[in-house]
Amino acid sequence: MPQFDPANFLPQIAWLAVIFAVLYFAVVRPTLPKVGRVIDEREGRVASDLDAAESAKGEADAIRTRYDDGMAAAREAAQAEVVTARADAGRGIESRMKELAAVLDGQAADAAARLAITRDAARATLAATTTALTGEAIARLTGMNVPADEIEAALAAQK
């Protein structure tokens, strides 16, 4: 077997040493770390991208929470507004009703007053007419002219 011929050992080992040294120092050392750096950079990039995505998600969650809180607060405020508006409206109606009642009361009072005046006037007219009619009737029946104030007094006594 040529493998066990000692004459073949030295040339092979010597050339192996030379060729492997060239391979290691001139081929692998200058090239491989470049790829190593790129791999590390890529891993760093992916990790930082993941971190960024994570923080963006956290931010989005925070915004979501804030939005929900804002919505809840707004809903509450709106409800409170509705309640006060309803109460205000109630109060407004009440006061309007009062005003209206006052106006109506005033009109009623006016009407009553006018009615009283008219009645008094009518009564006065009626009294005068009665006196005149009574005087005339006495004059026709008896031929006596009785003065108006006497008739009046007599009528008043009749009542």
Added chain:
Amino acid sequence: MANPMEQFAIERIGPPIVVAGNDFSFTNSSLWMLIAMLAVAAFLYIGTARPQLVPGRAQAAVEYVYEFIRDMLRENVGKEGLKYAPLIFALFVFVLSCNLLGLIPFVGAFTPTSHIAVTFGLAIIVFALVLIVGFAKHGLHFFKLFLPEGTPIFVLPLVAAIEFLSFLSRPFTLAIRLFANMTAGHVLLKVFGGFVVALGSFEALPYVFGIIPLGVNVALTALELLIAVVQAYVFALLASIYLNDAVNLH
């Protein structure tokens, strides 16, 4: 039939280089180591010409192999082992390309890793790395490697001797495993190749019987491709496991 050992013959190419009585001649083994080295160089230089965050095909291929080695070191050595990734990578791709290029038919391919001198040289690199890293990191505490914790004191000398011997035998097992696998595979391919010729030249029915060993050879070639990759992997894996002893003791 051709001698199946002929394919392993070392042939000197060009003028013999002899320095102080030592033979450093360039041989077919050197040539194929050079070709393997150039193939790795092409792979790496093309793959890392313009490293990009989103890799192209060539860069992705380099990254795939590099990540494979780094994962192996992370698993077997831990984070500290990552700084040896270029050396383990170099060993892996060199053994792999020697193994694979040696399987190319018709071009007179030679497999340097089928020679114990080459595999032993590679194993010595691993052994030297373990010793250098071990002593640099732990100083004389590195000898604790031979004294497993919790061993009863009366068997300690025996255990230490066994551990020491197994430690010393590592470069040999590493070298012989690779060399034997490659040699056996190539012998097998050559033997069945010889059968193709012998059976195919049967006078009455030429070619017909050659088909059977040819089919076997096709299957064997597939198997040898697998073994070429697996043995390169095993070499790198054992190198990282031995490196673990140096980095972490145990």
